[in-house]
Amino acid sequence: MTAQILSAIFTIIVGVGGCVVYYWGANKILDAVFPSRGVSGAAAVDNLRRQGLIRPWLFVGPAMLIVTVYLVYPVIETLRLSFMDRGGENFVGLANYSWAFGDREFRNSIFNNLLWLAVVPAACTFFGLIIAVLTDKIWWGNIAKSLVFLPLAISFVGASVIWKFVYEYRAEGQTQIGILNAAVQYLGGNPQVWISTPFWNNFFLMVILIWIQTGFAMVILSSALRGIPEETIEAAVIDGANPFQIFWKIMVPQIWGTIAVVWTTITILVLKVFDIVLTMTNGQWNSQVLANLMFDWMFRGGGDFGRGAAIAVIIMLAVVPIMIWNIRQANREGGGGH
Amino acid sequence: MASSRGKSFIGRFGVHIAVLVFVAIWTIPTLGILVSSLRDKDQLIVSGWWTALSTSSQTEAGRTDAADKQVEKDGKFLIMGNLFGAGDARTVTAFGTKAQQPTQFEAGTAADLGEGVTLQVNDDGSYVMSSPKAFEITRGQRVYFSASAPPRFTTDNYRTVLFSEGIGRSFINSLTVTIPATIIPILIAAYAAYALAWMRFPGRALLIAVIIGLLVVPLQMSLIPLLKLYNGVGLFFGVPAKTYLGIWLAHTGFGLPFAIYLLRSYIAGLPREIMESARIDGASDFEIFVKIVLPLSFPVLASFAIFQFLWVWNDLLVAMVFLGSGSDQLVLTGKLNALLGSRGGDWEILTTSAFVTIIVPLIVFFSLQRYFVRGLLAGSVKGG
Amino acid sequence: MADLTLRDVKKSYGNLNILHGIDLDIKSGEFIVFVGPSGCGKSTLLRSIAGLEEITGGELYIAGEKVNDVPPSKRGIAMVFQSYALYPHMTVYDNMAFGMKIAGESKAEIDKRVRAAAEILQLTKYLDRLPKAMSGGQRQRVAIGRAIVRNPKVFLFDEPLSNLDAALRVATRIEIAKLKESMPNTTMIYVTHDQVEAMTLADRIVVLKDGRIEQVGSPMELYKHPGNLFVAQFIGSPAMNIVAGTIERTGETSVVSHVGGHKSSVPVATPSEAQGKPVSFGVRPEDLYVATGDDYLFEGLVDYVEQLGEVQLVYVDIGRAEQPLVAKLPGNVEVKRGAKIRLAASPDELHIFDSEGHSFARRRLTAAAA
Amino acid sequence: MADLTLRDVKKSYGNLNILHGIDLDIKSGEFIVFVGPSGCGKSTLLRSIAGLEEITGGELYIAGEKVNDVPPSKRGIAMVFQSYALYPHMTVYDNMAFGMKIAGESKAEIDKRVRAAAEILQLTKYLDRLPKAMSGGQRQRVAIGRAIVRNPKVFLFDEPLSNLDAALRVATRIEIAKLKESMPNTTMIYVTHDQVEAMTLADRIVVLKDGRIEQVGSPMELYKHPGNLFVAQFIGSPAMNIVAGTIERTGETSVVSHVGGHKSSVPVATPSEAQGKPVSFGVRPEDLYVATGDDYLFEGLVDYVEQLGEVQLVYVDIGRAEQPLVAKLPGNVEVKRGAKIRLAASPDELHIFDSEGHSFARRRLTAAAA
Amino acid sequence: ELKFKPGEDARFTWANFDELKKVDLKGETLSIFGPWRGEDEALARSVLDYFSEATGATINYSSSENYEQQIVIDTQAGSPPNIAILPQPGLIQDLASKGLLTPLDEGTANFIKENYGAGQSWVDLGTYKDKDGKPGFYGFPFKADLKSLVWYVPENFEEAGYEVPKTWEEMQALTDKIVADGGVPWCIGLGSGGATGWPATDWVEDIMLRTQAPDVYDKWTRNEIPFNDPAVVNALDIFAKIATNDKYVDGGKAAVAATDFRDSPKGLFAVPPKCYMHRQASFISSFFPEGTKLGEDADFFYLPPVAAKPELGNPVLGGGTLFTIAKDSKAARAFIDFLKMPLAHEIWMAQSGFLTPLKTANKEAYGNEALKKQGDILVNASTFRFDGSDLMPGKIGAGAFWTGMIDLVGGKPAADVAADIQKSWDAIK
């Protein structure tokens, strides 16, 4: 056991160390090749300019390399596959796309995805923000935060079990083991089959994602909230603003950038969500979503790479507006980077 | 926060109540599995987990001993015993001998089974069956009874999970995967984020766009091309295709867009004067990054670290694809997964392992939470 | 009605005591200026009055009501922050309008008052800008504007003019004075480092040092009769010259010997037990003039001359170890660096302080008042 | 050697032009002070020199070398930011030591210099504090300390003393003057709103307005011979009094009629074509004295008096629509509010400006120089 | 660490073990990827142990919750395991058609045909076309499941005086009798998370086999007759009549789709019983309450044939896992050969949850009477048919068919359901 721990530590050191060495070393080398300290003025300036040309690439280089290999290359591959048949061998043109738009399930997924997009990012961000702000004011805030964070730490399989015990249906009059139906029955209502009521089941599935992702929004927003200059809040207090006004008019606008980040991330996550749908309904009862549909076509029964890839490409296209919006945002805030 | 003082009692109380309600709603499902993980398998689907905390009454079936245990006494043949095992604290309230009428007789009374055979069950579960003739039954008589049971919990599920063979090893494997797969992307992303926020170079805007676009790439899509690549590289260099390095890089790759996106938006918001001041002090970008930006970005680095850690720690798919499943590579999730039966439904194991895996991320969350400090930038610049 | 009463107000950060017990009565409608060295606790005191800092001891009353636990928004104050504290996401207009919007004023009213304030502060051009696209002085003006558009019982200003140019400063100062005049019941508390501001605006000046009040009084009182060495040196610019001396003779008029054994007679009463005691002997630079005859106070070599136009500051080395003596002489007096110079002052303008720094003159005054 | 040359330096934010073409030659070792109204572009100019803003036009040379594209760190400058720009996560000590650490100085050397600077700035007690636990003035001092521990060719100070109290301000000002003296080759550029600072420190003062240079000259030159109305009003506090007038007679000595038809003779040459033209007629408050006889310049009622101790500012309503005339009179002159007063000034101290604001006197001067 | 010491128990064909020892695979590694996890994995390993012990090969067995997905990834990416064990013939067919699998040795098919009960059925099951359309034998069946079982509690039957039905008609009569007695005859639960609906497909398949000739069944699974053929609609209808009758099913029809299949049998053991019969495959016994003794506390009977169609005999619906070679090696071949030995079967038989159609395996080796009885049903089957939904393309068998079943129990007419499923099938052609 000790041997294993040692080797694990060694592996970790090698991995992380290698990374550190790269950045440190690459910069050292750059400084050595184009010295800017201890050389005469003009040369130093020249060297500095050269450094200025190269250093950004030293910084973004590894990220770009990795991203290219791990994401860009697969994206291109996917794009290629989306024009191929199920085995990925014969070119079929736009057949996969035209199939998709004619497919009832696909259209149903688009509709559901839109529903998800309308509800989940807003709900997560809203709840996350509220909880981040409120917990900042109370002494047991950290405990409260941890409890809200907890769902995020639970694996998806775990989460699906949890929600089984929430949504589980037993016929009327029987002992309910799903807490929701137990509550309904306790209040005198009829137990419902939550998960298999078309349309509404979408919302019951969304609740799960909201339950999980609120912690995410909370963590990021709470770190952003800490960055708000205290004095602006003090100024607002003096200006007579009540806590709600401070929240909406002073705090929220100042962390607007972060809210956009959270919103975007969750929106994209929603486009990608499939585990919940997969484990809870697998798209049955009209609860299909794009990502699960893609997954279905990609891997079920040997897979149809062409159609799977086409759906993937459509999902990626769906993100373009978000992308444009974000770039606008980034350009406006200027990032200080001139 | 300055406003936290001097607030009216109601105002302060309101916040507590609001948070309490919120937290309660958020916690109930989780509490459900915590309780469930402490119950035994059969109970799990019979009654709601919330009832586990109170005394419950259940109707069950038991069986008397068979004829081989009979004794003869006063010309009567008796079979005596107890329906409950040792240490069972339940009490019988009623019993019966027909499934349709399981509570026909009160505890302590004798039931007539015909042909002179009687059965008496007492509230402690002991019974006496007597017959004028010798019993011939090879299996005991079925007895139905209604018993009230105090809350019953078991740590068996945890024992199963925690002491399953090789779990310690998987734990270390998981850490070996997770720690570098958390730190490496932070480093790489932080450098890139700084460059994208504060350095001038051609193509910067395009890079930002690409990063945001890549956020949406579904992970499943990249698995096959990547694995092909790994196999190719492995073959070419004659090294195994599935290594720790491979999975670190894979996790790094999948985590990078979000990391860069998140960090960039934060780093771009740091006060520009501080960077300028450092630049005038003669610091190079590298030094500015290491000495100014990194320390000031702790809150966001901590947030990202938490998420990346979580995602890697709970990941099974990437680990199974890019890391072998031998015992020196099997990660914790994989190990717990293997404890589950092939057809699922081992909810007691699922609930338990959900709790076991939660612990480490929670520790990480707690320990990183203190980096979410308020007013990190306070006092640095004056102005709006 | 907004009289303020501070009773033994204390403030500490952890075990670092910043305010050591401030007692102060401010009448409704008074204009109070806090002065004191950097870091003495002026901002802290202001913030405590505003309710932004929880005071760690003592009591604070506004209009007779104890406000220790009253939230800032209920104290009826407006404040200009030393660090501006503008809302970075709002335009100048919105920054100024915020408080009124919160108070639910009508749009027209808001617009009227914001524009009026902007006019005064020469901000009209910038109403649509965000703070980050403003210069330091402009930001400061927005911060002032934000306070003056509102109608509070108490105004708190923390160095509101420090980043303004002289002209604007004078103009704004006058605006503040006018503002004061137009609201006779509004109490104003003002922190500044500028002597002129302090002298011109204040009804009373509070001199703080290390979290304690050194002296409270009208500007002229502080100028003419500083209660102690600290106040003497703090009020007036350049600071009062202080030289070490010894009391040679006590009585209604004392005789003090100082640098080089030179003896001067001062019309300040000293008790007989002070005889032979070391004292500090003070004279303001502006009270010195070039002695024509032999009746001089100090003699020395001109070390350095600063020409300020109508006046000049002459630094004279009179042979003591510390920094040179400063004399503020009319700009047209011919003074050469290195030349010998003799300086005199009217006996009425001389101050003496005992070894603990207390003013003898002051003692006499208070005695008279009692 | 660190002479600076600015050739038509321009800066705009988008299509908002801030600097409209600045031409300036600064000799090595000179102490230059930038003054000008808030928002006129002083900070922007300073930041452009530092290389923090990319100039959008013109050229910038330091020590003869064109530095338009040289990064800040290679320009050999140290800068004190108007907004401090402290490193929030570093203690005061580390804030000051940062630049030297980067430069790879030895620990001992760093320690020596940081402590020396802290001593000067009275920060020794606070070396271990973080900026957020400091008062406004203390923060500003840290920012100054950070600049002075380094050994740059050019110092850039952006209102470095605005948050300091008078005493400290004087002390720091003197320290800066000394610093200057001890580094004769170091060029210093200083932005301030404080007249005294500008007058005492500057070798030359640059007066800016709306992104243009109005006048460059030694303090006395600007004070005595302002080139135009703006400079005349900007330099000196309170500002020069300006009244509208008409030239009655031209020649070596001109006669100007002003308020109430009163005629004064001024020893300033005016060309004959100026005859009958409207002019502005200026006199500094401090040059006015109470006229004893009939030979007075202005007559009016005392509107308001500000007692400043040794002097008083007397606001006199002379019947013109604009603001009252200001006179700076000795503190001991008895002036009553509402009383009638007559003010006179020596003819040498009178200024006249043409309708475009250019000084006639100035024109004569430049003609003489040519 | 072998489960049963070689040579010690006469039930096992130990000769095989000695035979196996002749194969020397020292230093070879055999990677196996299979569906079994948890207890099942332990059982599987007990078999694998004999192979590695005898031959010296190292076996790496792994599994995962999404093994279906992973096998696709691994084979596509070129790093497959040597042996892939899959329960879905459809998936194997797909992999084979993409050329990702290696056909088994010649003669293997023959071996199966001769030694397995309903041998030809099994051979057909494991035969697929490769990339070029050439048929080959890819899937070696090892470990079978029996689906045509109805579970009941004998004592409940005794107390109520019910007899085990011998024909479908008797079963129908019994159903009505139970209702008349105030009881509920059936427990049906279709819930299975994302796979909800599949238990109903077994019902339908069983009914198909009992109402139609086997070749109709085959045509149906290959869509050679449309899904909405009257024969299929009829089967759907028969099932719907049971499942949507509130009196017939525990909890009423609303509970059918909502009840988890794993929880469903527990109604048999409730006091008083919530139901008397539960149709489910052999594996379900592992979801019975702890301590349930098969054969005593719970028992099963063969889902009876329709008396009106004697010509159909005793058809058996089953499932099973097929072993395929995804990456060829000597060890992989040797392993397949090992599976032909009775010993391989007997070891698992002697434990639990394992049935084999291999006639040469010693039936005495079955760990209990119930298994033996099931084994008999399997070996004596006149027709054996693999689970139809597993034979259909994934999109249907693990998609439209399931969804259709949910619709069916939700009250949608059988004809409409069938038409919908056929539409989906058309879409993927």
Ligand SMILES: Nc1ncnc2c1ncn2[C@@H]1O[C@H](COP(=O)(O)OP(=O)(O)OP(=O)(O)O)[C@@H](O)[C@H]1O
């Ligand atoms: N980022 C910006 N975008 C647009 N305009 C700006 C920006 N920064 C400054 N300005 C404008 O440029 C002008 C000059 O600003 P600068 O900071 O140089 O003034 P300044 O002379 O230093 O004033 P102060 O004495 O108030 O500090 C101001 O009018 C200001 O509003």
Ligand SMILES: Nc1ncnc2c1ncn2[C@@H]1O[C@H](COP(=O)(O)OP(=O)(O)OP(=O)(O)O)[C@@H](O)[C@H]1O
């Ligand atoms: N958060 C804090 N923690 C510890 N000490 C603090 C904190 N804030 C301020 N101080 C200290 O309290 C003292 C008083 O600060 P304050 O801001 O009131 O000074 P000030 O009189 O306003 O000075 P200035 O004129 O420089 O603005 C200072 O010495 C400062 O260092």
Ligand SMILES: [Mg+2]
């Ligand atoms: Mg302050």
Ligand SMILES: [Mg+2]
């Ligand atoms: Mg400025």
